[in-house]
Amino acid sequence: MPTAISTLxxxxxxxxxxxxxxxxxxxxxxxxxxRKLWAANNRLTSVLPKRKASAAVCERQKEWMxxxxxxxxxxxxxxxxxxxxxxxxxxxxxxDLAYNQLLQIGSKAVDELQGMTSLRLLRLEKSYWLPVEExxxxxxxxxxxxxxxxxxxxxxSRATDLLGVLSKWDDAYFNQDAEALKALLADNVVQxxxxxxxEKDQKGPEAVTAFHRKYFETYQFKHLPIVRAANEQTSxxxxxxxxxxxxxxxxxxxxxxxxxxxxxxxxxxxxxxxxDQLKVADIWFLRTLTREEKKFxxxxxxxQLYTDFKAKDVAAPTLSLSDKQLAKMQAAAEAFNQAWSTGxxxxxxxxxxxxxxxxxxIFGERKSxxxxxxxxxxxxxQYWEVKTNDVNIAVTASSNKAFLHWExxxxxxxxxxxxxxxxxxxxxxxxxxxxxxxxxxxxxDSSYMGHLDKLHMDAEH
Numbered sequence: 346m347p348t349a350i351s352t353l354x355x356x357x358x359x360x361x362x363x364x365x366x367x368x369x370x371x372x373x374x375x376x377x378x379x380r381k382l383w384a385a386n387n388r389l390t391s392v393l394p395k396r397k398a399s400a401a402v403c404e405r406q407k408e409w410m411x412x413x414x415x416x417x418x419x420x421x422x423x424x425x426x427x428x429x430x431x432x433x434x435x436x437x438x439x440x441d442l443a444y445n446q447l448l449q450i451g452s453k454a455v456d457e458l459q460g461m462t463s464l465r466l467l468r469l470e471k472s473y474w475l476p477v478e479e480x481x482x483x484x485x486x487x488x489x490x491x492x493x494x495x496x497x498x499x500x501x502s503r504a505t506d507l508l509g510v511l512s513k514w515d516d517a518y519f520n521q522d523a524e525a526l527k528a529l530l531a532d533n534v535v536q537x538x539x540x541x542x543x544e545k546d547q548k549g550p551e552a553v554t555a556f557h558r559k560y561f562e563t564y565q566f567k568h569l570p571i572v573r574a575a576n577e578q579t580s581x582x583x584x585x586x587x588x589x590x591x592x593x594x595x596x597x598x599x600x601x602x603x604x605x606x607x608x609x610x611x612x613x614x615x616x617x618x619x620x621d622q623l624k625v626a627d628i629w630f631l632r633t634l635t636r637e638e639k640k641f642x643x644x645x646x647x648x649q650l651y652t653d654f655k656a657k658d659v660a661a662p663t664l665s666l667s668d669k670q671l672a673k674m675q676a677a678a679e680a681f682n683q684a685w686s687t688g689x690x691x692x693x694x695x696x697x698x699x700x701x702x703x704x705x706x707i708f709g710e711r712k713s714x715x716x717x718x719x720x721x722x723x724x725x726x727q728y729w730e731v732k733t734n735d736v737n738i739a740v741t742a743s744s745n746k747a748f749l750h751w752e753x754x755x756x757x758x759x760x761x762x763x764x765x766x767x768x769x770x771x772x773x774x775x776x777x778x779x780x781x782x783x784x785x786x787x788x789x790d791s792s793y794m795g796h797l798d799k800l801h802m803d804a805e806h
Contacts, residue, residue, distance in 0.1 A: 360667060362386050367422065369394050375405055381415040383667070385441075389421040392429050407433045417441040419468065419743070426454045436463050443468040444743065449481065450488045459495050467499055470508065504575040504742070510623050511573060511582040514615070518568040518586075523558035530554070531624035537756075539631050540777045541707065541787075542638065553628065564635065566591040566611075571656040572760065574739035574748050580619045583739050583748035585760050585773070587612050587656040591635055609636050612656045612706050614758040614775050616737070616750050629750060631758050631775035633706055642787055654706040659746075659762055659771060671740050673767040678738045678747040681761060681769065685751065686734040688726030690719040698764055703772040708782070710774075718772070755779070 357380045361370070367388025374382075393406055410433040418427065423445040430437065431454070442448060448469070458464065469489065471480040481489065492499070510529060517525035527550055536547040536556060547553045572585040588611040613632025620626045633652070634642060680693040694715070703712040703721075712718045731753050740747040745767075749759040757776035764770040778786065 357381065359383070362417075362667075375409050378412060379409070380412055382413060383417040384421070385417050386420040389418060390423060392418075392427045410434045411436065413437055415439045419443040419445070421445055423448050426450060426458070431457045431461065434461075437461060438463055439466040440464060441466075441468040443470045446471055446480075449485045450492075451484065452488055452491070455488045455492045455495070458492060458499075464499060468505060470505060470512075503577040506623060507575040507577065507580060507582045507619060508573060510619055510625070511575075511584055511615075511617060514617065514625070515568065515570045515584065515586070518557075521561040521565075521568075523554050523561055526557055527554040529625050531620050531622070531626040534624075534626055534628065536628040536630070540755075540783060541634065541642075542632065563593060563597045564591055565594055569657065572659070572741065572744060572746050574741040574744075574746070576737060576739040579737055581737055581739060581750075582615075582617050582619070583750075583758075584615045585612075585656045585659070585748075586615070593635075593637055607636065610655065611635065612654055614748070614760065616748070616758060629756065629758065631707065631777070644786060644788055652704065652706050652709045652711075654704055654773070656773075659760065659773060670767055671742060674740045674745075674747050674761075674763055675738060677763070677767065677769055678740065678749055678761055679736075681759075681772075682734075682736045682738070682749055682751055684722055686731050686736075686753070688722060688729075690722050693769075694719070696769060698766075698768040698770045701769055701771065703774065705774045705776065707775055708778075 356377045359374065359377060359379050359381070360383045361374075362383050362385040365388060366384065368390040370384065370389070370392055372394075392410075398406070406429070410430060413430070413434045414436050415438060416430065416434070417439075419441050420443070423442060424447045426442070426448075430440065434440075448471075450469070458467070513529055514526065517523075517529070530550040530553055532550065534548075534550055534553050536553045538544055538546050543556070547556050566588040567590050569587045569589060570584050571587060574583045575581065576583075590608045591611055592608040611633050613630060616627075616629040617625050618627035618629075633654075677693070677696040680696050684690045684693045697715045697718070699715050700713075701715045701718060703718050704710070710721075712721055733753060735752040737750040738747060745763045747761045747763070749757075749761065751757050751759070755777040757774060759775070760773040761769050762771035762773075
């Protein structure tokens, strides 16, 4: 045992994440009377060594596991449920095994989990960009379904439930399945107009589904979710995504809207707000335009609407952040919003890295330092007056990012990226156009493919 560790004989909470430990925990952890253990983002394949140990060591291991109440083992290399914990962690309340991409679950494991009467929360979700069939074998899917039926008291977290709906949304987009998307919608769903792709809100399941179906029918593409987050208090989920190889389908070519003939890529952010039944009640979105949309929507095809931004460029390794780190990111996001609502950058100055990079993927605005960003904010507030300011923030517990949805006289969807010191290192800012920009850049009566606003009006009548 390391000398520094030998003095920690009364430690009950241990943070051992992001330290490349593996294939099992170091033996010195047995000297600590742990109740809570965080060992995420490592190389663990088991909790303790699987080799046969002496009777005395086995007894000490059982005693150690018998005290555990909360264990986080997310983002490791487990191929099966940790058998040692299931057998001996008799007081375990929460077990987090999310993002163990190799993990599979058998029928025997389900039988054993049913016997863990103390267990109340179990996280098993995997990376959302993988199709369902690549996450779990059919046997695992049957086992998980049986576990849910046998242990209805074994709940996932509210955030997990919310993100589960977002996974279904992303799956529907990946498969370009409008009916699967429609099944997620509340009867009173509203998709709020972004003033870039479409001018009017889409209200009701039929109008919203028609919007997405038209896109699916017009383009072929590959949908790739990059970063996600949930805000449990507001029942909201966020997703930053790319769509690659976006190409107009040949059967959709016509003289009025000729195809460019070449593929492009899109990036955007969704915010979905769910109701008590986990149905999508509000949809907010901002994204870049396809080549054909630019030709159809823009008066002059201005160069500032072209950027090389890709959402995948801001992707980071899956992490497991402490409550303190998450709180610091939340505070930084709130300070960032405060700067944009008052014009005073002082509160956020120390929370931004000096080299912080800022980009608006839609309009092409880019600043390469904190100083440039602060000057931009000051310049904007020489002519911009905030009349109202509402904000919703979601910090990712498994990454180093936070989403903001802000509403003033217009709305925006931002992503903040943080460095190792939880300073803001990159800002991705999607926003609606200013009225002056809208009048100058966009044609009138040219909203999304020339069809969807009519669908909206038909739905209202």
